[in-house]
Amino acid sequence: QKEVEQNSGPLSVPEGAIASLNCTYSDRGSQSFFWYRQYSGKSPELIMSIYSNGDKEDGRFTAQLNKASQYVSLLIRDSQPSDSATYLCAVNPRYTGANSKLTFGKGITLSVRP
């Protein structure tokens, strides 16, 4: 059973702080990794994808991947109240190709306090 685990929440940080969201996965052969954001009452939207070890930065967001430790994280710098949402980690066992699908974690809810 391929599993994606996200550390228990909810997570609350003050405005301007760094929020760190963590995710571990069980399938060592996993190749592609995604972070989705889901606002209350809305559907998930992709915010970051990462495929190779190291950091990937996009504005205030940084995704970090460590395949040896089977660990992927999302850092949000200068957190804003508008970042308050549930963040879903998703993992795909193959880089591409047929018959592959994402496995989602249960998500962690972030609250940014003004």
Next chain:
Amino acid sequence: GAGVSQSPSNKVTEKGKDVELRCDPISGHTALYWYRQSLGQGLEFLIYFQGNSAPDKSGLPSDRFSAERTGGSVSTLTIQRTQQEDSAVYLCASSLPGLTEFFGPGTRLTVL
């Protein structure tokens, strides 16, 4: 279309009735997925289509649930003899195989 569309956006039905939920994926996306999300819960995978075939239907919770996809495009999720525990938001997503999944707005199903 520009994004994944789903209809209806809301559906209220009586226990025991059948319902059909529709998903129209992004043009050219060969992979299509159905998920269910209960209030405050994570995504529950239901079924995955690659073209018109379903390599993985392991998440369908019972034989009351079925789905089909025709022409490699539109998909319909059918729930027969609905029960109150079927109440949830049903989300559809589409992608190129193995790549980013893009979600539709969902159908909120309420079974009275």
